[in-house]
Amino acid sequence: MNPRQKLLNQFSTLSPELMRSAQFILDNEQELIVLSMRAFAQKANVLPATLLRLAKSLGYTGWNEFKDEFITLKGLRDNPYTSKAQDIINRLNTHDDPSDTLYDKFFEAQIQNLILTQQKNKHVFSTFIDIVDTSKHLYICGFRGSFPIAWSVYYVYRLFKKNITLIDGLALNLEMHKRDFTAEDTIIVVGFAPYSQETISIIRAAQNASSRILAVTDSLASPLAQNALSSLIFSTDGPSFFPSISSGISISEGFLAGLLAKYGQTGVNNLELNEKFLLGSGAYFNDQ
Template sequence: MPTEVSMPPQSLDELLVHLRENFATLSTQFQGGARYLLDHPQEIPILSMRKIAANAGVQPATLVRLAQFLGFEGWQGLRELFVESIRGGPQPYAKRAKKLVRESGSSRMLTEMLDAQHRNLDLTGANNAESMPQAADLLSAAPNVYVAGFRSCYPIAFTLHYVYRLFRPTVHLIRGDAGTLEMELRALTAKDAVVVVSFAPYSQESIRVADAAREAGCRVVALADSTVAPIALHADCTLLFSIDSPSFFPSITAGVAAAEALVEQLLAKKGKGAIKALELAEGQLHQTGAYVPARRG
């Protein structure tokens, strides 16, 4: 039986890491509450304690005791970590757009945007120095790789799929067109790997893909904005990208850069086999008229 925590975790990341590392030592009731905190962090700030307890299949008193076990005075202290994590999160798009309209015509807008993108790229590079090679190893070892990203994350997923498939035919894009997501997810097997892309607010489809991949026994690579994103909590490897932007909508520039960097490492790992496959694909594209012929003379 684990001992109670004398000093409560000071951040959401710290709390979730502690729960993951000590989950196996918790009582059955505490595991029920902890599992819900780990699996549904986005719901903790918006649902009542009674609703959370009902969803987790435990009594409200269990959540109070779990919070106290973790070093908090009560449930509210634990819940506040989840609340704080979204206070600093992105504002509603419309609210940010109003600010931009008020500043329209400002000569600073382009400079601010480019400065933000530079910072995003720097942070993305710093955060993935160790995890990028791990993700490349994981994907290279799988017989099939599936890639999924929805709404604004679709361009990131499509870029990864399109460029990777130039030298590897067993890469598949999960699209879910016309409500076929469940049908596509049936193809997943325990030997496959799945890349899921998402950032806050997280799409339901991305969570469904991550859950289905885990249930099928796949290895999961999360390409996300946070280590506690719903798709990252149970991922085998997480690649982080920064989405900060002075505009009304989060930036996907660093996400695309992360996808391109991952493909670069995948090609390097495959070596001569990738080069041969790439030459074949390039030749077929030219032969079928996909590209405008270069002018001569």
């Protein structure tokens, strides 16, 4: 069981002081990884001894072992995908984790990811939508594993509004988009650890153009969120070797639904026009 799951499972049994520390850890996992125990305790407004006591109450020998487990959980080791894949195979070969158990763990992790994602974004959700709604033009990018999230936002958004551009990096065309950024535009960057260098270059170009930056990412301490006006945070935990993007897709779908509701009847009318066109064009299979 990973340290996040241990915190959640034992949360209700902790003392008020340890409970407050546990909540701070769950809300600031990335900072736990990069800060010393003393610096992290100062940010959490608790004593370092409190963090040590919490780690030991969860079965760890000390803070360093607890922190080390979070580093592994976040996929920040060398060859993280390979290491996790090898661990799955080793467990299957030794019968420590039979395939039917792995199947159940996968869906349990997705449910937990959705719960955490819902909790983390409720207070910023409307702000994120307001920024998008007041943008002259919207750009969105997500590279490598985060591309499906960016593409799904782009595709659905285009059904009721047209002021959006997908930065897909096709033929290394990033510069063609960067040169068009203005202070009236908003750039949505999507990504999770390890973060793509291309995403960072988009952020720097947006900053140079004074564009507004929004992030859909895995942590408030990620380089995407650190440079964003507002961020939607999704959890990527799971028993597979690759980070899960299910909750990233879900929070994006929620954001699109909220945006359509804000756009009102005009959005519904635009959606109706596009839907009629798709049906009339034969885009969908019909065997009648």
